[in-house]
Amino acid sequence: MRVICRPGVLVPPLIRAIDWVPVSAAAVVSLGLALVTTPGSTVEPANAMVTLRMAGVLLGAAAGFALVDAAAVTTAVAPVPRWLRQWIRTLLVAGAAAAAWAGTLLLLTARLADGTEMQTPGLVTEAAVSLLIGLACTAVAVRQRPERIAAVIGAAALLIIAMSTLPYVEEVWPYPGSPRWGEIHRAWLSVLPAPLLTLAFAHRDVAR
Amino acid sequence: MSRPLFALVVAETRIALRSPLLWLLTLLTVTGRTVSTWHEMPNWSVEGVDTATSALVIGAGAMLAANLAILRDRRADALELTDPLPVRAQTRTLAVLVAYPLVAMAYAAVAMGMQIAGLLINSRPVGHFDVRELPAGVLPVALMAVLGAAVGRWIPHLFAAPVCILLFFWTLVQFPQSWLLPMVPYPKLAIDPVRPPAWHLLYAAALTLTVGTAALLRHGSRHPGLVLPGAGSAAAVAVALTLTLNSPAAAAAARTEDLRQSTRSVTAGADHCETLQTTRYCAFPSYAGWIPLWRDAVGPVVAAVPTAFRHRLPGITQRAGTGTFDPTVTSRNILTTMSWGRNGAERDSRRALAAQMAAAATGFPRGTQRGAGPSGCDARGRARTVVALWLIGQTEEPLPATSTRSSVRTDSGKPTERVVPASDLGAVDYGPAELAYARRLLAQSGARERIRANWTALTAPATTLDEALPLLNLNRSAASETPKGTPCE
Numbered sequence: 001m002r003v004i005c006r007p008g009v010l011v012p013p014l015i016r017a018i019d020w021v022p023v024s025a026a027a028v029v030s031l032g033l034a035l036v037t038t039p040g041s042t043v044e045p046a047n048a049m050v051t052l053r054m055a056g057v058l059l060g061a062a063a064g065f066a067l068v069d070a071a072a073v074t075t076a077v078a079p080v081p082r083w084l085r086q087w088i089r090t091l092l093v094a095g096a097a098a099a100a101w102a103g104t105l106l107l108l109t110a111r112l113a114d115g116t117e118m119q120t121p122g123l124v125t126e127a128a129v130s131l132l133i134g135l136a137c138t139a140v141a142v143r144q145r146p147e148r149i150a151a152v153i154g155a156a157a158l159l160i161i162a163m164s165t166l167p168y169v170e171e172v173w174p175y176p177g178s179p180r181w182g183e184i185h186r187a188w189l190s191v192l193p194a195p196l197l198t199l200a201f202a203h204r205d206v207a208r
Numbered sequence: 209m210s211r212p213l214f215a216l217v218v219a220e221t222r223i224a225l226r227s228p229l230l231w232l233l234t235l236l237t238v239t240g241r242t243v244s245t246w247h248e249m250p251n252w253s254v255e256g257v258d259t260a261t262s263a264l265v266i267g268a269g270a271m272l273a274a275n276l277a278i279l280r281d282r283r284a285d286a287l288e289l290t291d292p293l294p295v296r297a298q299t300r301t302l303a304v305l306v307a308y309p310l311v312a313m314a315y316a317a318v319a320m321g322m323q324i325a326g327l328l329i330n331s332r333p334v335g336h337f338d339v340r341e342l343p344a345g346v347l348p349v350a351l352m353a354v355l356g357a358a359v360g361r362w363i364p365h366l367f368a369a370p371v372c373i374l375l376f377f378w379t380l381v382q383f384p385q386s387w388l389l390p391m392v393p394y395p396k397l398a399i400d401p402v403r404p405p406a407w408h409l410l411y412a413a414a415l416t417l418t419v420g421t422a423a424l425l426r427h428g429s430r431h432p433g434l435v436l437p438g439a440g441s442a443a444a445v446a447v448a449l450t451l452t453l454n455s456p457a458a459a460a461a462a463r464t465e466d467l468r469q470s471t472r473s474v475t476a477g478a479d480h481c482e483t484l485q486t487t488r489y490c491a492f493p494s495y496a497g498w499i500p501l502w503r504d505a506v507g508p509v510v511a512a513v514p515t516a517f518r519h520r521l522p523g524i525t526q527r528a529g530t531g532t533f534d535p536t537v538t539s540r541n542i543l544t545t546m547s548w549g550r551n552g553a554e555r556d557s558r559r560a561l562a563a564q565m566a567a568a569a570t571g572f573p574r575g576t577q578r579g580a581g582p583s584g585c586d587a588r589g590r591a592r593t594v595v596a597l598w599l600i601g602q603t604e605e606p607l608p609a610t611s612t613r614s615s616v617r618t619d620s621g622k623p624t625e626r627v628v629p630a631s632d633l634g635a636v637d638y639g640p641a642e643l644a645y646a647r648r649l650l651a652q653s654g655a656r657e658r659i660r661a662n663w664t665a666l667t668a669p670a671t672t673l674d675e676a677l678p679l680l681n682l683n684r685s686a687a688s689e690t691p692k693g694t695p696c697e
Contacts, residue, residue, distance in 0.1 A: 022367040029371055050381050054374055061370045148366055155370045156272055163265050167240035
């Protein structure tokens with residue numbers, strides 16, 4: 001039996017199959033928070049960063065819901081390999097989450113106080129790593145339990161990881177203008193391969 | 209309590225006690241806080257509030273756990289199974305509302321107790337521990353658990369609780385000093401800020417009851433037994449909030465200036481002064497317990513200085529993190545910060561303070577003064593460097609000098625790297641030869657008398673190391689390096 005490998009055909013059905021409600025809710029909440037940050041006045045970079053970082057974590061938690069396939073037991077015997085389906089889901093939801101986060105960033109940059117600037121490259125790195133860790137946690141959970149509760153487990157894992165950085169909040173989430181900004185974000189970049197490798201590992205076919 | 213409800217409460221409690229969301233987050237909180245505060249001496253006014261605030265992490269876990277317990281009803285075919293049962297949805301909700309907050313509060317109390325125990329190890333805490341902070345830490349955890357259950361009933365979607373958790377923490381971070389929040393964290397850069405009054409605890413408790421009633425109302429708004437408590441707790445919320453916001457404490461908090469915009473002196477408020485063995489120590493009133501620690505660090509250095517010269521030594525004054533420097537204070541005092549080391553780190557604190565006194569005793573520019581300008585100065589080959597390092601050695605072992613690198617924009621606009629020496633004596637550089645001589649002096653008996661006898665000569669800026677060696681009865685062992693920067697004045 002030849003393994004069918006035509007990704008283009010798979011995209012429209014997967015778009016219909018993905019549960020877009022959590023990512024949409026996260027997008028609405030992120031954009032709403034961007035509007036509500038220091039309402040009535042311009043936004044300082046410090047407040048904008050808090051909103052952007054929390055939006056990144058929220059979108060990472062929401063993205064996991066797209067990896068859950070309710071018919072996982074049935075589709076396991078389909079000729080399309082699991083890694084292809086899961087990676088297409090990952091890319092679709094990552095694109096949507098990235099768009100939502102970019103919208104939040106644009107909104108906050110437009111509202112930024114005069115004379116200040118947003119340190120965008122570092123913030124993009126942080127959001128990308130948050131999103132990937134959220135996806136990776138859920139991908140591992142979905143391997144064990146192909147139900148929607150796996151997405152909650154993945155989201156909880158991401159939130160626990162985020163909370164475990166709270167005692168070291170200055171070293172992991174630096175304030176704007178921090179002298180250690182570059183060094184800390186190089187460390188963030190060095191973390192980036194870890195969730196990618198986890199995703200590659202978790203998206204393989206489940207052994208029976 | 210009816211029998212089914214009691215049985216349900218017991219069952220839910222057992223599940224809650226085993227929930228990894230609670231025990232894992234408790235473990236993380238205790239470990240994280242203990243490790244991050246291990247090397248800092250605690251100030252109870254700050255640590256009491258920070259310990260209570262850290263319980264919010266357990267609250268987040270409780271919110272998610274209670275939410276999942278409520279959503280158990282909606283899994284797969286659970287609705288079909290539970291609908292025909294005599295126990296109604298309201299009873300199941302009430303069981304979760306009783307069990308999860310109690311278990312979460314128990315975990316929070318254990319976490320706070322362990323953190324406080326960790327803070328007491330090898331510490332001399334200062335500040336005032338307000339017992340009100342303990343329930344102030346535990347009540348918001350119950351509120352978050354109840355909120356999770358309410359969200360589960362009204363918005364039965366799996367993602368609703370993570371959104372709720374995030375909104376809760378976002379509000380806490382963006383409006384940190386609003387007393388409308390169920391928990392008010394310790395403000396940064398503040399000394400003895402005004403804390404919310406006891407009405408705030410009542411507000412948090414009444415808010416918990418209101419949210420719990422809202423959760424129960426989802427399935428039985430016609431039940432008269434709910435409307436009255438619901439209305440009562442909502443009224444209690446309004447009353448407690450009004451009392452909190454109109455209390456004398458609120459007026460005092462509004463008058464407290466934001467230290468970040470402060471134009472006041474960094475040492476303003478350091479009014480608790482003591483004179484111990486010819487040195488004057490001034491601390492902020494809540495930090496007075498550390499004066500003996502400063503005396504233990506600086507006392508040996510002062511004792512090594514000849515009596516005739518002790519009157520010229522500066523006093524020690526505590527400074528806040530931000531503010532302006534008052535020249536009349538900084539010229540006659542060494543400024544020490546609002547932190548001190550613990551569990552090994554106190555040696556660095558003692559050495560730093562002793563070094564500042566040693567630098568002052570031997571005539572080096574100290575602290576905020578830069579001697580030869582922003583590039584620091586070089587003290588190689590001078591006798592007073594060795595004397596200063598020997599004075600540091602009376603308290604703690606002196607360490608080699610290092611340097612700090614910073615990026616500076618020159619006049620042409622190009623960023624260049626500037627290397628400034630950094631040592632315990634300030635922006636003063638010295639080499640391994642000076643350190644070696646100081647260590648030999650520390651090991652030598654009779655060094656103290658020789659130094660005392662030749663003090664003026666040894667601490668003169670112009671006296672070189674070679675001239676001083678016969679006075680100190682030392683053989684020439686290593687040649688000191690040529691100075692790399694401008695010599696210190």
